[in-house]
Amino acid sequence: MSNLWPEPHTMVVGHSGSGPRRTAWVASCNVTAGVYTPATRTIYDGLRAWAARALHHSNVSVRQISIRWPRLNITAARLLFEFVQPADLLVWVGVAGYAEVPWRALRARSVRLVYYNSEPLTDCPHRRVSFFRPTFTGDGQQCVIRNTGCVIDGSMVDELWDYSVHNLNMCNRTRTSIPRMRLIPPGLVPDSPRPTQRQREPPKLLFLGSIGSNSSAGSSRNACWTRLKATLGEQLVHRFDIWSDTAFGKLLRDDDYIFLNIHRRCGGDTVPLEAFRLQKLLSAAQLVVSEHAQVKDEEDYHSIVSFATLQNIPATYQLVANMSLEDRKALASRRYSTYSRWFTPDHLFRQAGAFEMLNAFFVFDHKL
Numbered sequence: 001m002s003n004l005w006p007e008p009h010t011m012v013v014g015h016s017g018s019g020p021r022r023t024a025w026v027a028s029c030n031v032t033a034g035v036y037t038p039a040t041r042t043i044y045d046g047l048r049a050w051a052a053r054a055l056h057h058s059n060v061s062v063r064q065i066s067i068r069w070p071r072l073n074i075t076a077a078r079l080l081f082e083f084v085q086p087a088d089l090l091v092w093v094g095v096a097g098y099a100e101v102p103w104r105a106l107r108a109r110s111v112r113l114v115y116y117n118s119e120p121l122t123d124c125p126h127r128r129v130s131f132f133r134p135t136f137t138g139d140g141q142q143c144v145i146r147n148t149g150c151v152i153d154g155s156m157v158d159e160l161w162d163y164s165v166h167n168l169n170m171c172n173r174t175r176t177s178i179p180r181m182r183l184i185p186p187g188l189v190p191d192s193p194r195p196t197q198r199q200r201e202p203p204k205l206l207f208l209g210s211i212g213s214n215s216s217a218g219s220s221r222n223a224c225w226t227r228l229k230a231t232l233g234e235q236l237v238h239r240f241d242i243w244s245d246t247a248f249g250k251l252l253r254d255d256d257y258i259f260l261n262i263h264r265r266c267g268g269d270t271v272p273l274e275a276f277r278l279q280k281l282l283s284a285a286q287l288v289v290s291e292h293a294q295v296k297d298e299e300d301y302h303s304i305v306s307f308a309t310l311q312n313i314p315a316t317y318q319l320v321a322n323m324s325l326e327d328r329k330a331l332a333s334r335r336y337s338t339y340s341r342w343f344t345p346d347h348l349f350r351q352a353g354a355f356e357m358l359n360a361f362f363v364f365d366h367k368l
Contacts, residue, residue, distance in 0.1 A: 021059045022362065024051070024089040029097035030066040036094040038186035038279045039116055039163065040064060043091055046184070046345035050358050060362055067097065078102045086110045089361060091161070094118040095142060095151075099132045103156035112361050113157040116184075120264070120272045121151065121167045131156075139220060139264045144170055154179040159357070164272035165296035182352040185300075186279035187343040193249040194285040194336065197328045202321035203256040205236050205289065208277070224266035224291075224310055231314045235321075236260070252284060258320055260313070261290035267310050273297035278305065282343070285336035287328065289317050300342060304335040 026044045028036045047062045054060065067080055081102055084090055091114040092101050098115060107113055119136075124143035129135045131152065135143040144150055150171035152160060160178070162168050163185040171178055197203070211225050229236050242248050251257075259281050263271045273293035281288050282304060289306045291313065292298065298307055308316040323331065341347070349355055 021061060022087055022089075023085065024060060024062045024091075024358075025084060026062075026064045026091050026093065027067060028093040030068055031096060036096075036118055038276045039118060040093050041189060042184065042187045042279075042345045042348065043093065043116065043161075045187075046349035046354065047091075047358075049344075049346035050349060050355050053355075054359075054362070078105055081106060084109075084111055088112070089358075090114065091116055095134050098152070099134060107156070107158075112159075114159045114161055115152050115157045115179075116161045117151060117163070117167055118276075119151075119167075120164070121170050123149075123170075141264070148177060149173045150178055152179070153177040161352075163275040164294065166270065166272040166294040169294075169296075180357075182354060184348050184352050184354065185275035185343070187345045187348045188340050189279065189283040190340070192245075192280070192283035192285075193252055195252045196285070197256050197287075197325060197332060199256045200325045202235075202318075203258050203328075204234075205232060205260050205317045205321070206257040207236070207238050207260040207262065208240070208242055209238075209262075210240055211238050221262060221264050221266050224262055227310065228260075228262075228313060232317070235317075248280065248284070252286070258287045258289060258317060260317075261288060261305075262310070262313075263291055263293065266291055269309075270294055273301065279343075282336070282339045285332050287320055287332050287335070289313060289320065304339045304342075 024047045026040055026047065028040055044062065044064050051060055051062050065083070081090075084106060086109045089112040090106060092098055093116040095118055103113060119142035120140070121144050122137060122141035124135065124137065125146070127135055127143055129143045129145050131145060134151070137143065142151060145153075148171070150160070154177045157179045159180045159182060160168075160171060161182045161184045162171075163183075165183060168181050168183060171181060207225075209221075211222060225238075239251070242251055261274055261277060261281075263274070265271050269292040271293055273290070275297075278288065278290075278301065287306075288304075289308065290301075291310055292307050298305075301307075306316050306320060320328065320331070
């Protein structure tokens with residue numbers, strides 16, 4: 001059975017008095033729903049922003065749902081999606097369970113289908129890759145399907161949304177049966193805690209992620225971590241136990257930090273930027289030093305993140321850490337101000353052309 005999230009995650013917009021009510025659904029697998037929260041919240045809030053502007057013209061409700069997943073049981077999966085009605089919109093977020101969504105059956109019912117990719121993508125020329133059995137490398141990159149260069153094709157979904165230009169470029173190489181693609185990274189969470197910098201001594205550089213010999217991130221990140229640790233010593237610290245908003249809020253209240261972002265395949269500047277991680281840090285008005293990523297992924301973050309090569313991360317960190325407390329606070333404030341303008345779900349949806357798609361699908365001919 002499905003597990004509908006509480007009432008705050010449902011928005012019903014005004015009824016125009018004609019036609020059946022239609023729904024825009026944001027759905028994910030409940031086993032990993034927390035992992036996808038950065039994306040599901042942005043998509044839900046973006047749909048709400050659109051729906052609020054359609055208030056007097058629409059019979060559309062916006063809802064989130066978390067699915068109790070019947071692994072490898074197609075019949076049960078179809079039953080789970082009976083709540084989706086003809087002419088609804090369904091955005092499925094994340095790789096977990098995506099192969100068992102009854103895409104073609106839903107499409108036959110005129111449901112508008114969107115898949116939001118949650119994973120860094122890579123070529124795996126020597127691996128057998130199937131849509132129905134997602135394949136990953138040892139360092140957590142999802143393998144694309146060889147004949148399409150993507151993880152899903154236009155016969156199953158109408159649109160592919162992603163957090164990374166790197167991923168979209170991979171899917172766009174062959175132009176064979178690819179769906180309409182949109183870039184919508186996880187955006188601002190306005191109710192995040194935002195404690196200001198308080199300590200006059202230089203804050204340490206903190207990485208929140210997997211490190212170590214048994215890490216799922218693979219050997220490349222471990223090697224880069226070792227190099228950084230050799231240079232920065234005790235100034236560089238690591239936590240892998242911050243799993244909730246409560247724990248994150250306590251971390252920020254207890255001490256000042258500058259946060260580090262490094263890739264699983266670190267040392268390269270063509271990999272996707274970790275927009276899921278950045279959402280949490282930047283929504284909390286934190287200072288971030290990041291390894292360079294795919295150049296187009298970096299563009300919108302240039303004014304809000306300090307980018308550097310791996311070799312230059314220590315110097316970039318020290319430049320920020322050795323600022324006066326007043327200058328660090330001012331820098332964090334400027335960056336948050338910029339982030340809170342450019343990365344609202346409303347702005348991200350507009351920039352991606354999603355409002356126009358929604359207007360057309362829900363048959364509005366006015367401009368919102």
